[in-house]
Amino acid sequence: MNSDVIIECCGLSHCFGEVKALESVDLAVRRGEIHALIGPNGAGKSTAVACMAGLLSPSGGQVRILNRPMNDANAIELKRRIGTMPEDLALFDQLYAHELLTLQAGLFGLDRHTTELRVRELLSGLELADTGRRRLRDFSTGMRKKVAFAAAIIHNPTVIFLDEPFESIDPATVAMMRNLLSKLATGGRGIIITSHDLASVNTVCHSASLLVSGSVAWRGEVGGDRTFLWGGREYASLETLFLEIAGTRSVHWSWLDERVATGQQWR
Numbered sequence: 001m002n003s004d005v006i007i008e009c010c011g012l013s014h015c016f017g018e019v020k021a022l023e024s025v026d027l028a029v030r031r032g033e034i035h036a037l038i039g040p041n042g043a044g045k046s047t048a049v050a051c052m053a054g055l056l057s058p059s060g061g062q063v064r065i066l067n068r069p070m071n072d073a074n075a076i077e078l079k080r081r082i083g084t085m086p087e088d089l090a091l092f093d094q095l096y097a098h099e100l101l102t103l104q105a106g107l108f109g110l111d112r113h114t115t116e117l118r119v120r121e122l123l124s125g126l127e128l129a130d131t132g133r134r135r136l137r138d139f140s141t142g143m144r145k146k147v148a149f150a151a152a153i154i155h156n157p158t159v160i161f162l163d164e165p166f167e168s169i170d171p172a173t174v175a176m177m178r179n180l181l182s183k184l185a186t187g188g189r190g191i192i193i194t195s196h197d198l199a200s201v202n203t204v205c206h207s208a209s210l211l212v213s214g215s216v217a218w219r220g221e222v223g224g225d226r227t228f229l230w231g232g233r234e235y236a237s238l239e240t241l242f243l244e245i246a247g248t249r250s251v252h253w254s255w256l257d258e259r260v261a262t263g264q265q266w267r
């Protein structure tokens with residue numbers, strides 16, 4: 001095994017009752033690499049992240065983090081080195097942002113000085129320093145997402161899982177987060193994100209897996225002006241590749257298309 005690989009799954013599978021959410025997914029992410037899971041809604045991205053981060057016990061297959069199996073015997077020890085932003089943010093709504101981050105830092109054993117410094121820097125960098133006396137329950141959707149992002153990285157984890165980190169985030173903050181993720185990766189961490197923001201994926205990630213119906217339909221390097229190969233054809237962008245593999249559908253809207261075709265106006 002390559003010792004640079006710090007996130008690895010082999011034959012990862014998960015069923016929710018009758019629903020096969022993941023089927024035999026293999027994946028390896030090296031130190032310094034940011035890998036994206038992309039794919040249509042319901043493809044299994046969040047399930048994969050939850051299984052890899054130890055939030056969900058997979059029905060089959062293995063997950064190895066930092067070259068060690070993620071199982072009950074060493075899950076706690078490994079989780080200390082993992083930072084996760086799950087799909088369901090589940091924040092403690094009665095707290096203020098600085099309280100939640102301080103609590104998170106305490107759970108991971110950070111000392112008081114380090115905690116204060118990181119809470120201050122993260123809140124300021126994410127434009128959350130002036131949230132005054134607003135509790136998390138009164139935050140906007142994007143503000144909550146930013147707090148969850150800060151909570152995922154405050155303990156300086158070696159392995160980071162971020163489920164839809166750019167969703168609901170304004171473009172300036174997305175740019176700042178992309179920059180921060182690149183710095184974290186350069187420092188030798190392994191990062192997996194899920195995202196529907198293919199432009200961000202192509203900007204910040206080194207590689208991606210396209211999941212369709214729980215299986216990997218395409219995997220390859222991303223970034224820059226590169227083109228993408230699939231089925232013997234070359235695609236100019238991640239978006240055209242996605243549309244080809246995940247299918248572009250032509251839908252007939254009975255209540256709309258006739259009016260458009262005949263130029264009828266709404267009354």
Ligand SMILES: Nc1ncnc2c1ncn2[C@@H]1O[C@H](COP(=O)(O)OP(=O)(O)OP(=O)(O)O)[C@@H](O)[C@H]1O
Nearest residue numbers: 016019020021039040041042043044045046047048
């Ligand atoms: N708790 C659950 N109980 C039952 N089925 C579930 C549960 N969570 C997910 N699923 C099913 O598993 C499949 C994969 O879901 P998942 O949330 O992993 O998709 P996703 O790729 O993250 O989608 P999205 O892009 O919408 O976030 C879907 O068919 C979904 O309905």
Ligand SMILES: [Mg+2]
Nearest residue numbers: 045046047087
């Ligand atoms: Mg999801």
